[in-house]
Amino acid sequence: MHSIKHEWLEAAVVGPYYIGTDDAGVEEYYDYVAERINGNIILYNFPDRTGFDLSANVILQLLKKHKNIIGLKDTFGAPSHTRTLIGRIKPEYPEFRIYSGYDDNFAHVVSSGGDGCIAALSNVFPKLCSEWVDAVEHGNMGRTMEIQQTIDALMDFYAISTPFMPAMKYGLSVIGIPFPLTCKRPALEVTEGQKQMVNGMLKEIISKIQK
Known part of the structure; x- marks a missing residue:
């Protein structure tokens, strides 16, 4: 060195x-x-x-x-x-x-x-994470707990691919941040099935945020 x-x-x-x-x-x-x-x-x-x-x-x-x-x-x-x-x-x-x-x-x-x-979830779900910080800082316990439960469910995002970076890269591309999907070995590029899982999570969270 x-x-x-x-x-x-x-x-x-x-x-x-x-x-x-x-x-x-x-x-x-x-x-x-x-x-x-x-x-x-x-x-x-x-x-x-x-x-x-x-x-x-x-x-x-x-x-x-x-x-x-x-x-x-x-x-x-x-x-x-x-x-x-x-x-x-x-x-x-x-x-x-x-x-x-x-x-x-x-x-x-x-x-x-x-x-x-x-x-890492804040990369793909920045609005939700920002709202969580705001809720905690303002002592809004109802909203804090509501987002906690959403984040708890979103922790499954880390299990879509192993390691989680391929799925994370694809998620970034879906929300409009151009990102190459290639990964450094031994991580493999995200599969079509994994893409569908990411799409499903993004669709679900977007619908919750827009309510």
Whole structure:
């Protein structure tokens, strides 16, 4: 790896994967990265993919050393995990942004003192997600719960293709954002059957929004 500093405004950086390491190794890895990025960093905790859980202790140590580490995307199924990180980190670093990585945990994370969610569904359903943010910010619990139930159902979108990116790319093309449907291996291009499933979800959600 070269020591040339890259100028990025903001980068989500996942931890090292495949080769196992301990907290000291994870901390050193992020030290190395943070010192070589001219821009802000969002730590990306995804234990299902990396094989380790980025601990609150490591995050706190990193925040003492690197002002360009400004947030965390916590992709962990149980919202209690993100809530625990909020309770450990926010009292000392209230400006540090903590996001859910799972769309359906958004409302829970915000109500627990977090900052929201970095959600892939917002690419294909931007209006719905924007309305959800607005409902939460204005304390409209009725609308918040209504959209929560819709988002819960839309989580099936991630199961249309494995990985979900082929279906997501097709969904973007349907809503008017020209996107090539080709994918990097081992992901395969979306099939006709998968296209029909995406079309069905988009049609259903559009009809709900227009009511």
